Amino acid sequence: MTTKTRRDKKDEQILERMRDLAQAVIDIFGEKGNPAVQIPLRSLSNSVYDEESRFIRMGDKLQERVFFHQGQAKRFMQTFLVASACKELLDVRKTTSIRDLFYMTKHTLARGENTFDDQSESDPVLEDLEVTIGALREELHLFASNKGTMVGNLTLVDSGDTIDCRSMGTGGYGIPSIVEEHVVQFKKCEADFVLIMEKDAVWRRLNEDKFWKKHNCIMVQSGGQTSRGVRRLLRRLHEEKELPVYVLVDNDPWGLYIYSVLKYGSINLAFESERMAIPKARFLGLSSFDREKFDLPSVVTIALNKNDEKRAREIMKYPWFNEKRWQKELQKMMDSKVKLELEALSSRGISFISEKYLPEKIKNDDYLE
């Protein structure tokens, strides 16, 4: 059990980092000072697109979080509240969900104020802690709720259980939040590529049509924006099994951004890009040009709203979308002023996507990279 020892060591390391951080704060209080925690900034301004490796890295900008500041006091307290909860998990050697963490740390302060009102408040604080002490979520004994399902020509072992992804019924294999090698190992893999889509409905259609069998692939649905587990799993399949990754998303700025995150990493979690980004991920569709190519009726289009247009303009400005073909794709969307959902393909027949659209696109290498 060499891994176990390694993990214990890692736990020790992380506990020590948290202890040091806390002690430094206590010392500054002792000097009647205003303690500050230096937190690497997770924002667009601190995201650097690394042209060489082709993914987003976190820059070296820091934000300072002090206690004696009326706008920061609560966050400061929350940061250490989360840290102490993580310490507790490490101490008892248990792993829990970030949802659990939220409930572990939520309680009422004076006058009806809560430490956290909802999870959307505690999640960023956890991310702050991750980047501050340089520990990954799983190293803090935390995981996100499972999100994303998978079927295909693959056999894997999850915590010692062998899973055959060829016989997962209609539901598929639920992708866990932690898919590191100590949890998930790949066994037999015959697939030629991986197809990842944002829509569960589309995934089900393809699963029912046994698309993965016919085309010898692995199909993953992410239910919207991809979770860390899905991204890490895709990255491992891409890297270890050398499978190309095709991405199928709605034809709107949000769909494009899902692709962008898979490919380059997210701005928010730029520190994890290195082990998650798939620079060679292929954008299969829906492309703005698909409407003409596949003769989709205009009735299935949806007009872009103001938010969509704003998001599209923002994305056009990201350095990693700076290439001509991407600008063309985005410009086409802006010009046509419409968006398309994956389901729009069904206007040409219920299995149009599995029998015509996808095979043609893949056969013709009609994708953007």
Next chain:
Amino acid sequence: MPKKTTMDDLFLFSVEPVPAPAAKPVPAPVRKDPTPEPETDAIPTVPDADAPDRHETGSFSITGTDNLFGALWEDQPAAAEDATPRQRQRVKAEEFATQQREISISEFFAKNKQLLGFDSAARALMTTVKEAVDNSLDACEDAGLLPTIIVEIQPLEEGRMCVTVQDNGPGIVREQIPKIFAQLLYGSKFHRLRQSRGQQGIGISAAGMYGQLTTGKPMRITSRIGERHPAHYFELMMDLKKNRARIVKDMIVDWDVPHGTRVEIELEAQYKGGRQSLDEYLAQTAVANPHAEIFYTNPRGDKLHFPRVAQELPRQPEEIRPHPHGVELGMLIKMLRESPHRRVSASLQHEFSRVTPRIADEICELAGVPTTRNPQKLTGDEIQALYKAIPQVKILAPPATAVVPIGEELLRRGLARQIRGAEFYVSRSRSPRVYRGNPFLVEVALAYGGELQGLVDHGDPGELSVAGIALDQEKTLAAALLDLPGFNRKKVAECLEKTGISPRKRVKGLEFSEIAQLRSAYDSYARQEADTTSAQIIRLANRVPLLYQLKACAISRAIMEMNWRRYGVTQPRGGFPQGPLVIMVHFASVWVPFTSESKEAVAHFDEILEEIRLALQECARELSVWLSRKVKLKASRERKSLFQRYIPDLSRSLAALTGGKPKDIDALIQEALEEFADQIELPEMVDLEASLPTGDSDSDSDSDPDSEPEGDDSDDDEN
């Protein structure tokens, strides 16, 4: 005021307006002065034979009305502009006078009660008390006695009341009593230029007359001038046709008062509460006269006592001659024509105050009038030239001794005694200024916040009380809350809705926490009420409270025209400021320009408005400093509590991470908070006492009105 008289009535009095101030410095006709008056305007009306003893005749003269209606003419400057109206006027006046001289002034007033403030039963009660109290205060001060005044209103049947006002003044000699009390226009105040409460000597006799007209009862006077003198008791009726006293009783009585006067008048009267009540009037009188002690029994039988705040009498205001700045043309004409001096320069020097030989020469030179000209022979053009030259010459302000302020400290203390529990008081006395040759000064005091904001002591947390008032334990909550002052069904419903407590719940079944909720609901309600209620305004003219005609008064106008928002006080457009605020303005002058004879509103003179505005601004500036400090303090307290809210969790977490003790770390952070708070963002506590002005050191200074720095010209803009 003239609107209320018919044209016929007016014609009885004056045919053509004579400039009002013209009469002020001139001795009035109706006085018992052995020296016959020199040429007054009024000669035509009264036969010479009557002159020395005019009051006995009961007829009136134009000069008298002229004074009486002083304010009327102020509104008609056109008459004053005319430099040579005298010939024509005299003829006309003579003509009318010969026709009408048998008409009695008493009769006129009997028909026109509203002119003197007797237009309703409620008003009559107020005016009667007011006139009697004014007289008492003036008499005491003239005699150098600290006034102690007893006011008692006794309700009788059929809408009648008996007003009794007694003072510890010098008393009145027996012979004078009938004239003073039962003869209109008998008095010594209106022909002198000096700050005093009454100005015409018409009030108390008018009150007696009103009483007589409404009840048929005589006025009862008791007066004693000293311990070695007997007390005289009179019952007086008034002969309205002849304006003469009819003595019903005249006797010597036993009176255990060493000196003083007691007036009893029975009249048709109505007692009302509220801001225009007699109670309010006497309370304000006490504020305006901190040296006076007042005992008051109202018609309900409540006994109120306003103790003395100051143990010293205010300085006696001096009589002065008019100041040249602001003198009207008509008045100038009159003064020059009547001057006994042979040279213009001498006239200027002696008829006016603050005119030195050098200044007189300067005026003449500027006007191109030889200093040696005989003033009686000046042409209209020459007088006009002098009139135009006067404002161009720098002349020292009128002697400050002519007007007496209440003083900043007494003003503030007086206000603080009457408006208790405010958080902030400020007062300012301005230096004397001049309007139309009359010195005047303005004082302002403000009270803000605290109990004015509805913050009250609710009593012990364990008591079943709200606002310190015990709730009836047997009642339902809704019924019990109705007993609170100012609460009606709507308010109770709102209050209960806020707390979520059932209105049908019995008071005795209330939990402590529910009582606390009710109290805080009451507080927020009261605060909201206070914040949207107009400021309370106390107007004083020569220490006399003005309760009526709020909107017509220069004081109100100055308050409304000021931009209070700039000082952090809410104010609807063009309205009075709102909030837990009391604004007190005292206008003191040798001659208060009332808008009407009932003396309820100060006329709108630019100089007066400006001074009131400046005084208000000085106080408002202090208020705004205090308000912003208060806001800051509140914010910093909140900030501190914000940190304190997070300290327990922070110290527990830090302790868990390091293995330390939460208690120790908590203490460490608390200490750091103190240190940190002091160092950086939390201002020192406001010392309320220190923020109050402590004296009136500069209120008596006699400074040049033209050179006083204002430094805030940008102030007050809009409107």
